[in-house]
Amino acid sequence: AQTVTQSQPEMSVQEAETVTLSCTYDTSENNYYLFWYKQPPSRQMILVIRQEAYKQQNATENRFSVNFQKAAKSFSLKISDSQLGDTAMYFCAFASGTYKYIFGTGTRLKVLA
Amino acid sequence: KAGVTQTPRYLIKTRGQQVTLSCSPISGHRSVSWYQQTPGQGLQFLFEYFSETQRNKGNFPGRFSGRQFSNSRSEMNVSTLELGDSALYLCASGASGGQETQYFGPGTRLLVL
Numbered sequence: 001a002q003t004v005t006q007s008q009p010e011m012s013v014q015e016a017e018t019v020t021l022s023c024t025y026d027t028s029e030n031n032y033y034l035f036w037y038k039q040p041p042s043r044q045m046i047l048v049i050r051q052e053a054y055k056q057q058n059a060t061e062n063r064f065s066v067n068f069q070k071a072a073k074s075f076s077l078k079i080s081d082s083q084l085g086d087t088a089m090y091f092c093a094f095a096s097g098t099y100k101y102i103f104g105t106g107t108r109l110k111v112l113a
Numbered sequence: 114k115a116g117v118t119q120t121p122r123y124l125i126k127t128r129g130q131q132v133t134l135s136c137s138p139i140s141g142h143r144s145v146s147w148y149q150q151t152p153g154q155g156l157q158f159l160f161e162y163f164s165e166t167q168r169n170k171g172n173f174p175g176r177f178s179g180r181q182f183s184n185s186r187s188e189m190n191v192s193t194l195e196l197g198d199s200a201l202y203l204c205a206s207g208a209s210g211g212q213e214t215q216y217f218g219p220g221t222r223l224l225v226l
Contacts (some may be wrong), residue, residue, distance in 0.1 A: 050214055100146065100158040101146070101215065104155075106155065
């Protein structure tokens with residue numbers, strides 16, 4: 001069975017600084033997708049970035065980028081130039097062809113002014 | 114395009130009652146997934162529907178059921194409510210489900226007294 005582990009329950013970062021959130025996963029499948037979602041206090045889950053496992057190039061989306069290490073089954077999220085609006089719960093998620101997402105337990109990120 | 118909508122947004126029920134939650138996916142999306150989010154258990158997959166058929170199901174008791182209509186709208190029903198059913202119920206839609214990106218609704222917060 002697939003599992004997703006986020007080992008950092010809480011993190012904080014100063015505004016304008018860079019922070020990296022960790023995620024590891026376990027799967028025997030070769031074809032899958034990985035996602036980072038953020039959930040601000042409003043509770044609306046918002047897609048941050050996604051990575052297809054067959055792509056070697058790390059995905060980037062403006063200030064957000066990932067470090068995808070397939071062999072190590074690691075998928076970390078880097079947030080550059082952190083902004084107050086980045087304060088949220090961040091979830092790492094795994095999806096394969098079984099039509100369901102597996103979510104990690106989340107990392108609560110607080111951006112400090 | 115309008116996003117995923119969920120109704121009602123908040124609900125208070127008492128133990129033993131039943132409840133029905135509704136989810137309208139993004140126009141053109143045919144896959145709808147349901148998740149339960151609690152502080153203790155995190156985000157857990159309930160089930161996924163595609164073209165009115167349940168394609169996958171999580172590890173929840175039979176009190177949790179769902180259905181999807183021909184217009185892709187989905188309902189989730191919980192019978193004989195228990196205190197532990199208090200949670201945020203999230204619905205997500207995708208064009209065809211599986212590994213693709215899911216877009217989440219704002220959730221329905223259910224409180225069971």
